[in-house]
Amino acid sequence: AQTVTQSQPEMSVQEAETVTLSCTYDTSESDYYLFWYKQPPSRQMILVIRQEAYKQQNATENRFSVNFQKAAKSFSLKISDSQLGDAAMYFCAYRRPTYNQGGKLIFGQGTELSVKP
Amino acid sequence: NAGVTQTPKFRVLKTGQSMTLLCAQDMNHEYMYWYRQDPGMGLRLIHYSVGEGTTAKGEVPDGYNVSRLKKQNFLLGLESAAPSQTSVYFCASSRRDRGPEKLFFGSGTQLSVL
Numbered sequence: 001a002q003t004v005t006q007s008q009p010e011m012s013v014q015e016a017e018t019v020t021l022s023c024t025y026d027t028s029e030s031d032y033y034l035f036w037y038k039q040p041p042s043r044q045m046i047l048v049i050r051q052e053a054y055k056q057q058n059a060t061e062n063r064f065s066v067n068f069q070k071a072a073k074s075f076s077l078k079i080s081d082s083q084l085g086d087a088a089m090y091f092c093a094y095r096r097p098t099y100n101q102g103g104k105l106i107f108g109q110g111t112e113l114s115v116k117p
Numbered sequence: 118n119a120g121v122t123q124t125p126k127f128r129v130l131k132t133g134q135s136m137t138l139l140c141a142q143d144m145n146h147e148y149m150y151w152y153r154q155d156p157g158m159g160l161r162l163i164h165y166s167v168g169e170g171t172t173a174k175g176e177v178p179d180g181y182n183v184s185r186l187k188k189q190n191f192l193l194g195l196e197s198a199a200p201s202q203t204s205v206y207f208c209a210s211s212r213r214d215r216g217p218e219k220l221f222f223g224s225g226t227q228l229s230v231l
Binding site for chain 1: 140148150154157158159160161162165166171175176199205207209211213218219220222225
Protein backbone atom coordinates (compact mmCIF):
# COMPACT_ATOMS: atom_id res chain seq x y z
CA ALA A 1 0.00 0.00 0.00
CA GLN A 2 1.09 3.52 -0.68
CA THR A 3 2.02 5.80 2.20
CA VAL A 4 2.84 9.49 2.41
CA THR A 5 4.94 10.96 5.21
CA GLN A 6 5.36 14.58 6.23
CA SER A 7 7.93 14.64 9.01
CA GLN A 8 7.57 18.32 9.90
CA PRO A 9 4.40 18.91 11.95
CA GLU A 10 5.15 22.65 12.14
CA MET A 11 7.29 25.10 10.22
CA SER A 12 7.84 28.81 10.51
CA VAL A 13 9.13 31.36 8.02
CA GLN A 14 9.76 35.07 8.02
CA GLU A 15 7.71 37.11 5.59
CA ALA A 16 9.48 37.46 2.20
CA GLU A 17 11.78 34.54 2.98
CA THR A 18 11.82 31.05 1.43
CA VAL A 19 10.67 27.86 3.12
CA THR A 20 10.71 24.22 2.06
CA LEU A 21 8.21 21.64 3.24
CA SER A 22 9.24 18.01 3.05
CA CYS A 23 7.28 15.01 1.85
CA THR A 24 8.30 11.43 1.20
CA TYR A 25 6.18 8.61 -0.10
CA ASP A 26 6.36 4.91 -0.60
CA THR A 27 5.09 3.10 -3.67
CA SER A 28 5.99 0.28 -5.99
CA GLU A 29 4.19 1.86 -8.91
CA SER A 30 5.82 3.85 -11.69
CA ASP A 31 2.79 5.84 -12.82
CA TYR A 32 1.24 8.22 -10.28
CA TYR A 33 0.61 11.84 -9.43
CA LEU A 34 1.65 13.99 -6.51
CA PHE A 35 -0.08 17.04 -5.11
CA TRP A 36 0.29 19.74 -2.51
CA TYR A 37 -2.92 21.07 -0.99
CA LYS A 38 -3.25 24.12 1.23
CA GLN A 39 -5.83 24.31 4.01
CA PRO A 40 -6.25 27.76 5.60
CA PRO A 41 -8.27 28.25 8.79
CA SER A 42 -11.42 28.37 6.68
CA ARG A 43 -10.93 24.60 6.17
CA GLN A 44 -11.14 25.00 2.42
CA MET A 45 -8.85 22.61 0.54
CA ILE A 46 -6.93 24.48 -2.16
CA LEU A 47 -4.76 22.79 -4.76
CA VAL A 48 -1.33 24.44 -4.78
CA ILE A 49 0.61 22.39 -7.29
CA ARG A 50 0.69 18.97 -8.92
CA GLN A 51 3.34 16.76 -10.48
CA GLU A 52 3.09 13.84 -12.87
CA ALA A 53 5.59 11.11 -12.03
CA TYR A 54 6.65 10.50 -15.60
CA LYS A 55 7.68 14.14 -16.02
CA GLN A 56 11.23 14.85 -14.94
CA GLN A 57 10.74 18.60 -14.96
CA ASN A 58 9.71 20.02 -11.61
CA ALA A 59 6.34 21.75 -11.53
CA THR A 60 6.12 25.45 -10.71
CA GLU A 61 3.18 27.75 -10.00
CA ASN A 62 4.23 31.33 -9.42
CA ARG A 63 5.95 31.42 -5.99
CA PHE A 64 5.45 27.69 -5.46
CA SER A 65 7.74 25.03 -6.86
CA VAL A 66 8.53 21.43 -6.13
CA ASN A 67 11.67 19.35 -5.97
CA PHE A 68 10.59 15.96 -7.26
CA GLN A 69 13.13 13.19 -6.73
CA LYS A 70 11.51 10.05 -8.08
CA ALA A 71 14.28 7.62 -7.17
CA ALA A 72 14.37 8.95 -3.62
CA LYS A 73 10.55 9.14 -3.49
CA SER A 74 10.71 12.70 -2.30
CA PHE A 75 8.41 15.58 -3.19
CA SER A 76 9.21 18.81 -1.35
CA LEU A 77 7.40 22.12 -1.73
CA LYS A 78 9.31 25.39 -1.87
CA ILE A 79 7.51 28.65 -1.18
CA SER A 80 9.44 31.73 -2.23
CA ASP A 81 8.81 35.28 -1.07
CA SER A 82 6.51 34.01 1.67
CA GLN A 83 3.40 36.07 2.37
CA LEU A 84 1.14 36.26 5.40
CA GLY A 85 -1.60 34.61 3.36
CA ASP A 86 0.58 31.52 2.95
CA ALA A 87 0.01 30.61 6.59
CA ALA A 88 -1.97 27.37 6.55
CA MET A 89 -1.82 23.63 6.90
CA TYR A 90 -0.15 22.02 3.89
CA PHE A 91 -0.84 18.47 2.82
CA CYS A 92 1.17 16.33 0.47
CA ALA A 93 -0.88 13.73 -1.40
CA TYR A 94 -0.34 10.76 -3.70
CA ARG A 95 -2.74 9.58 -6.35
CA ARG A 96 -2.79 6.61 -8.66
CA PRO A 97 -4.10 7.14 -12.18
CA THR A 98 -7.82 7.80 -12.09
CA TYR A 99 -8.66 4.59 -13.91
CA ASN A 100 -7.16 2.61 -11.01
CA GLN A 101 -9.30 2.26 -7.87
CA GLY A 102 -11.11 5.51 -8.36
CA GLY A 103 -8.07 7.72 -8.28
CA LYS A 104 -8.25 8.19 -4.55
CA LEU A 105 -5.86 10.57 -2.84
CA ILE A 106 -3.60 9.39 -0.02
CA PHE A 107 -2.59 12.23 2.27
CA GLY A 108 0.34 12.91 4.51
CA GLN A 109 -0.11 14.07 8.10
CA GLY A 110 0.19 17.75 7.24
CA THR A 111 2.62 20.58 8.04
CA GLU A 112 1.36 23.68 9.80
CA LEU A 113 3.13 26.71 8.32
CA SER A 114 3.21 30.00 10.17
CA VAL A 115 4.48 33.21 8.58
CA LYS A 116 6.02 35.88 10.80
CA PRO A 117 5.68 39.53 9.78
CA ASN B 118 -20.86 27.95 -8.89
CA ALA B 119 -21.86 25.62 -6.06
CA GLY B 120 -19.22 22.91 -6.64
CA VAL B 121 -19.35 20.45 -3.73
CA THR B 122 -21.86 21.16 -0.99
CA GLN B 123 -21.92 19.40 2.35
CA THR B 124 -24.72 19.46 4.87
CA PRO B 125 -24.76 19.99 7.76
CA LYS B 126 -21.70 22.10 8.56
CA PHE B 127 -21.79 21.33 12.29
CA ARG B 128 -23.42 18.62 14.33
CA VAL B 129 -23.29 17.35 17.89
CA LEU B 130 -24.42 13.80 18.59
CA LYS B 131 -24.74 11.65 21.66
CA THR B 132 -23.11 8.25 21.70
CA GLY B 133 -25.34 5.74 19.97
CA GLN B 134 -27.27 8.22 17.87
CA SER B 135 -27.36 7.97 14.10
CA MET B 136 -27.03 10.57 11.40
CA THR B 137 -26.46 11.05 7.70
CA LEU B 138 -24.10 13.52 6.07
CA LEU B 139 -25.09 14.65 2.62
CA CYS B 140 -22.70 15.56 -0.16
CA ALA B 141 -23.93 17.05 -3.42
CA GLN B 142 -21.89 18.05 -6.47
CA ASP B 143 -23.09 19.84 -9.58
CA MET B 144 -20.08 19.18 -11.83
CA ASN B 145 -21.25 15.83 -13.19
CA HIS B 146 -18.24 14.12 -11.62
CA GLU B 147 -18.06 10.35 -11.67
CA TYR B 148 -15.87 9.92 -8.60
CA MET B 149 -16.84 10.92 -5.08
CA TYR B 150 -15.06 10.44 -1.76
CA TRP B 151 -15.57 10.78 1.97
CA TYR B 152 -12.56 11.66 4.13
CA ARG B 153 -12.14 12.35 7.80
CA GLN B 154 -9.53 14.74 9.16
CA ASP B 155 -7.98 14.32 12.57
CA PRO B 156 -5.08 16.26 14.10
CA GLY B 157 -1.71 14.75 13.24
CA MET B 158 -3.23 12.18 10.90
CA GLY B 159 -4.07 14.17 7.80
CA LEU B 160 -7.10 13.15 5.79
CA ARG B 161 -8.02 9.50 5.70
CA LEU B 162 -10.35 7.94 3.17
CA ILE B 163 -13.51 6.39 4.59
CA HIS B 164 -15.40 5.28 1.47
CA TYR B 165 -15.45 6.23 -2.16
CA SER B 166 -17.55 5.74 -5.27
CA VAL B 167 -16.57 5.46 -8.89
CA GLY B 168 -20.10 5.83 -10.20
CA GLU B 169 -23.80 5.78 -9.46
CA GLY B 170 -24.78 2.67 -7.55
CA THR B 171 -21.22 1.62 -6.71
CA THR B 172 -19.23 2.18 -3.51
CA ALA B 173 -15.99 0.85 -2.08
CA LYS B 174 -14.19 0.88 1.25
CA GLY B 175 -11.31 3.17 1.93
CA GLU B 176 -8.73 3.18 4.68
CA VAL B 177 -11.04 3.61 7.70
CA PRO B 178 -14.53 2.31 6.80
CA ASP B 179 -15.58 0.74 10.10
CA GLY B 180 -18.64 2.33 11.67
CA TYR B 181 -19.70 4.08 8.46
CA ASN B 182 -21.95 3.25 5.55
CA VAL B 183 -22.44 5.07 2.26
CA SER B 184 -24.82 5.18 -0.64
CA ARG B 185 -24.73 6.70 -4.10
CA LEU B 186 -28.21 6.34 -5.52
CA LYS B 187 -27.82 9.41 -7.71
CA LYS B 188 -24.69 10.49 -9.52
CA GLN B 189 -24.65 13.90 -7.89
CA ASN B 190 -25.15 12.73 -4.30
CA PHE B 191 -22.98 10.73 -1.93
CA LEU B 192 -24.33 10.01 1.54
CA LEU B 193 -22.29 9.05 4.60
CA GLY B 194 -24.14 7.36 7.44
CA LEU B 195 -23.21 6.72 11.04
CA GLU B 196 -25.53 4.07 12.44
CA SER B 197 -24.38 4.26 16.06
CA ALA B 198 -22.06 7.18 16.69
CA ALA B 199 -19.03 6.75 18.94
CA PRO B 200 -16.73 9.39 20.47
CA SER B 201 -13.93 8.09 18.19
CA GLN B 202 -15.94 9.42 15.26
CA THR B 203 -15.53 12.98 16.45
CA SER B 204 -13.78 14.55 13.47
CA VAL B 205 -14.06 16.90 10.54
CA TYR B 206 -15.56 15.16 7.52
CA PHE B 207 -14.82 16.19 3.96
CA CYS B 208 -16.53 15.16 0.80
CA ALA B 209 -14.72 15.46 -2.52
CA SER B 210 -15.36 14.72 -6.15
CA SER B 211 -13.40 14.47 -9.38
CA ARG B 212 -13.70 13.60 -13.03
CA ARG B 213 -12.90 10.10 -14.21
CA ASP B 214 -10.57 11.18 -17.02
CA ARG B 215 -7.05 9.88 -16.87
CA GLY B 216 -4.55 12.43 -15.70
CA PRO B 217 -3.71 14.44 -12.62
CA GLU B 218 -7.28 15.51 -12.07
CA LYS B 219 -7.63 17.51 -8.92
CA LEU B 220 -10.22 16.77 -6.30
CA PHE B 221 -12.86 19.36 -5.52
CA PHE B 222 -13.61 19.49 -1.82
CA GLY B 223 -16.60 20.56 0.19
CA SER B 224 -16.18 22.92 3.13
CA GLY B 225 -16.31 20.15 5.72
CA THR B 226 -18.61 19.02 8.51
CA GLN B 227 -17.49 19.35 12.11
CA LEU B 228 -18.97 16.41 14.03
CA SER B 229 -18.72 15.99 17.78
CA VAL B 230 -19.88 12.81 19.49
CA LEU B 231 -20.36 13.15 23.23
